[in-house]
Amino acid sequence: MSMPANPITRRLALPGWSVLRFSLTVVAGVLLVAAIVTGALVVFWVGIPFAVGVLLAIRVWANSQRRIIGEQLGVQIPAPYRTRPRTRIDQQALLLVREAATWRDVSWLAIDATLGFLVNLLYLGVFGVAVYYLVQPLLLVTVFHSAPIPVVNDFGFYDFDTPAKTLMLVPLALACGAAWWRWGELFLRWYSHLGVLLLGPTAKALLTARVSELRLARDETADHAAAELRRIERDLHDGAQARIAALSLTLGMAEELLEHGSPDKAAALVGEARQACSDALEEIRQLVRGIHPPVxxxxxxxxxxxxxxxxxxxxxxxxxxxxxxxxxxxxxxxxxxxxxxxxxxxxxxxxxxxxxxxxxxxxxxxxxxxxxxxxxxxxxxxxxxxxxxxxxxxxxxxxxxxxxxxxxxxxxxxxxxxxxxxxxxxxxxxx
Missing domain, CATH: 3.30.565.10 (Histidine kinase-like ATPase, C-terminal domain)
Structure with missing residues (x-):
């Protein structure tokens, strides 16, 4: 699933995305508390298995954030983790703790559990106020018209408890709706870009990965070049070289026939040698064409x-x-x-x-x-x-x-x- 490309459709879909992000902030709060508790238990060794489990759960949560934020922004956020070897659980815990990506995940966990909660709550609150006060007069006239106790909007200074009075709140709803439409997406995208900075790989990690890719490409190129040289050597040995060797023998036989007074037989051998020479030249041309086509x-x-x-x-x-x-x-x-x-x-x-x-x-x-x-x-x-x-x-x-x-x-x-x-x-x- 990805965000719609159409601006209107995208804005209408954002509340659903914000609800999903809001639920993940709640999960972030639970994981943050679990991380603090297991961090305190690690000193007693009994907390090590729980710490590994919590850190891996944080990674699953962070990967879901990468996927959701990436789909929202239309970018790909690669996971910056190193491959974990199969070792004892205490060594795995030590590797997880030493990895910089783990602490970046924990940092985003703390930010999302606090700032992310407020950001999505504010976005959904403005959207909810706009929708609620726009439809409330209609609800009071239709659904709740026979209710013994009408819906009351008690602002402390005035009660908007009738359909006519609730119409006075429509300008507030329109203002919230306009703010949501104009700045809501920018607000969420700003927060998502903050997540990209922490959830994405660092410049050092990207450089390391790039060096590894170039080293692998260099090795593959060297292997390909060596294989190509072996192919050319084999083609020359089995093809043109063999034909030229046979050509030399044929010309030698023709020379002997000329010395013994058999010019007709020598002429036939020279004709065969000429044909063999043409075939050898054609093979060499084909070989050269495979190295760099003249066209x-x-x-x-x-x-x-x-x-x-x-x-x-x-x-x-x-x-x-x-x-x-x-x-x-x-x-x-x-x-x-x-x-x-x-x-x-x-x-x-x-x-x-x-x-x-x-x-x-x-x-x-x-x-x-x-x-x-x-x-x-x-x-x-x-x-x-x-x-x-x-x-x-x-x-x-x-x-x-x-x-x-x-x-x-x-x-x-x-x-x-x-x-x-x-x-x-x-x-x-x-x-």
Whole structure:
């Protein structure tokens, strides 16, 4: 569930969200009291199991807050916790206590149990006053018109105890309603942003996670490069090198035949050698094309995609919204990644048509590949799509797959390309 995008619908839905947040502040108060009590019992050791349970319960509560606040603000708040090893309960308690995210959760717990309670109470109170005093005259005329004791609004200086008198409170209701409509959402969003500051990971945690991601991407890139070198070495050894060795033997035999006065047989062997030389050259060309396709240098990235689309067994349309010349390493990575996605569609998607959209969002090149196949695609470890993800990770790229059962499937690849050259010599036309 997420907040509606329409401003009017969103404001009307906020009271329900505030009721949910208000109930969580009550839970926060209970957990805060439990944390204080178990903290006092820890010195007697008997409180350690209870402390672990309370801290884990606080984490569950904090994760629910992350989800609700994230849905309200339209952001994602990742959990900043480290993985807990399976150890003795006293060691787990020590790890929980030493983790900075635990104390940030406890801080937000104390804030939400006090300030959050008041914030949501004030918001719901203003909303309730607006609704109550707007409908009260109607209720007195209809539902409570025959009640022996009418509803009394005793303000101390005057009793608004008749339908006519309660009409005098309508301006108050309208003022509260206007304040709720104008400032209520801003008030709740301000408080939610305060929660993001404490519930989200710190800058140090984000930096650590980013370093880990880059280290993993570097290792995967090194492994991929080593595997690619082994493939090239194997292809050269088993293909071109073997053909050239056979060519050398054939020419040697032809030389011997010429020395022994058999020019016809030597000419036949020279013809075979010529054919073997042509085959070896073709294999080398194919190998070079796999390393860096010449079409990329000749026609640019989108031009290469259009050439790829012409050779594809399915109807593929290419929409070029880029108009830039990309750096060569990024160009090659994007080309091979797109080629792998198209190959995966041919093998598994059962599609009838494919569309490739290339564009730019900020400083990122975004490639969308859409097909009308059966869907159900996922990034399985070791699979083709996982290989594309790893290839793009070397360039700090992203790889997302949206593929519900029954289709359609949309693969989105994003690659930072701030260094792309504007006004290239090979602009591709939209297909």
């Amino acid at each position: 990329l240098a000749d026609r640019g990235f989108t031009g290469a995609l259009q050439a790829m689309a012409l050779d594809h067994p399915l109807p593929v349309s290419v929409v070029d919204r880029l108009g830039d010349k990309l750096p060569q390493p990024l160009e090659a990575a994007a080309y091979f990644a797109t080629n792998e996605v198209l190959t995966n569609i041919t093998k598994h998607a059962e599609a009838t048509q494919v569309q490739v959209i290339v564009g730019r969002v900020g400083h990122r090149v975004v490639i969308e590949v859409r097909d009308d196949g059966r869907g159900g695609a996922d990034i399985a470890p070791g699979g083709g799509l996982d290989g594309v993800r790893r290839r793009l990770a070397a360039f700090d790229g992203t790889f997302d797959v949206s593929s519900p059962e029954g289709g359609p499937t949309v693969v989105t690849m994003g690659i930072p390309a701030a260094t792309a050259v504007r006004g290239a010599d090979h602009p591709a036309e939209a297909a």
